[in-house]
Every structure is written in structure tokens, then in C-alpha cells.
Amino acid sequence: MKKPSRIVNFLYRLVGMSYVHESVSEVREALAEHSVGTVAERWARIHAQGAEKLQHPLDFQPGLIDLHDEMHDMWRYLVALRNQASRGMSAHLADELEEAADFMGEVLHHVGLAAEATIPDASLDRGPGSTWINIPAPPAL
Structure with a gap:
């Protein structure tokens, strides 16, 4: 069976249905697609840019x-x-x-x-308290 588009998949999920893979190789391909593709690379850049601001x-x-x-x-x-x-x-x-x-x-x-x-x-921990610090805004998506 051909994998449905994201829109079709979304519509099916609205009515409680989901596409499932029928082989281990299809599952592995889906896992790789979600962890190596351009979206994953974009999130890696966003996280790296945000981390660089931590001083x-x-x-x-x-x-x-x-x-x-x-x-x-x-x-x-x-x-x-x-x-x-x-x-x-x-x-x-x-x-x-x-x-x-x-x-x-x-x-x-x-x-x-x-x-x-x-x-x-941490050895000087004096108990509860809070401090406000200025956290840089995360990069735009």
C-alpha cells in the first residue's frame, strides 16, 4: 500500500484511523525519515542557535x-x-x-x-527562593 500524504493522514486521524507500516524495513524507513530529514536538520540548527545564547x-x-x-x-x-x-x-x-x-x-x-x-x-544551597534571569528568546521557526 502506498503511504498516504500528510494531509490524508491528518484527515484519517481526525476520524480515529492511522496508517501502519507492514514491514520492518518500512518502519525503519519511517524512523529514519523523521530523524534525518530536512525538518530534523532544521530543528538541530534551531537548538544549536538557542544553546549558543546560554552564557x-x-x-x-x-x-x-x-x-x-x-x-x-x-x-x-x-x-x-x-x-x-x-x-x-x-x-x-x-x-x-x-x-x-x-x-x-x-x-x-x-x-x-x-x-x-x-x-x-549547590553546597551553599540555602533552601527555597527564586531569581528572575533574562533568557534570550528562542530563534524563530
């Missing part, structure tokens, strides 16, 4: 906290998918999702540690 460890903090929140949501999604797959659907799929959730948990932990490392001297 002080505290500048990293808001983005790392947002990233931690987004990744925590992804971890929850992986756990929910794993739970569903483990209900007799596919042991192999459940195992892969379990491993993905475990790795996401590790990454989540390290992003949290990186956010904490934005504090110049």
Missing part, C-alpha cells in the same frame, strides 16, 4: 526543567504502552517498551541532575 549555568535551568517535565511525560507514556503490551499482546514488544522506559528513567534522572548542577555551588 551562564543558570541560563540552562529553565530549559532543563521544561525538558525534564516533557521527558517525564514520555516516560509515563512508555510505561502505559508497556503495561498494555504486557497484557498478553506481545512479550517482545513489552520487553522493548520496558527497556525503553528504563533508559528514559535513567535519562530523566541525569537531566534532573543537570538542572541541579545549574546552581553555582
Whole structure:
């Protein structure tokens, strides 16, 4: 079956339908298309330009906290998918999702540690408080 256009795919999703790939090679092609194509390159440039504006460890903090929140949501999604797959659907799929959730948990932990490392001297942490800093606006899309 020929892959539908993005517009057709969008319309089908509105009525609860999705296109699925029928072979491992098609899945691999779709994964590569979404991680190597021109859109991925554009996002890589946008992220690099934004990162170049970070001049002080505290500048990293808001983005790392947002990233931690987004990744925590992804971890929850992986756990929910794993739970569903483990209900007799596919042991192999459940195992892969379990491993993905475990790795996401590790990454989540390290992003949290990186956010904490934005504090110049954590040993002098005096408890709750907040400071406003000037964060450069992200580049336009």
C-alpha cells in the first residue's frame, strides 16, 4: 500500500484511523525519515542557535526543567504502552517498551541532575527562593 500524504493522514486521524507500516524495513524507513530529514536538520540548527545564547549555568535551568517535565511525560507514556503490551499482546514488544522506559528513567534522572548542577555551588544551597534571569528568546521557526 502506498503511504498516504500528510494531509490524508491528518484527515484519517481526525476520524480515529492511522496508517501502519507492514514491514520492518518500512518502519525503519519511517524512523529514519523523521530523524534525518530536512525538518530534523532544521530543528538541530534551531537548538544549536538557542544553546549558543546560554552564557551562564543558570541560563540552562529553565530549559532543563521544561525538558525534564516533557521527558517525564514520555516516560509515563512508555510505561502505559508497556503495561498494555504486557497484557498478553506481545512479550517482545513489552520487553522493548520496558527497556525503553528504563533508559528514559535513567535519562530523566541525569537531566534532573543537570538542572541541579545549574546552581553555582549547590553546597551553599540555602533552601527555597527564586531569581528572575533574562533568557534570550528562542530563534524563530
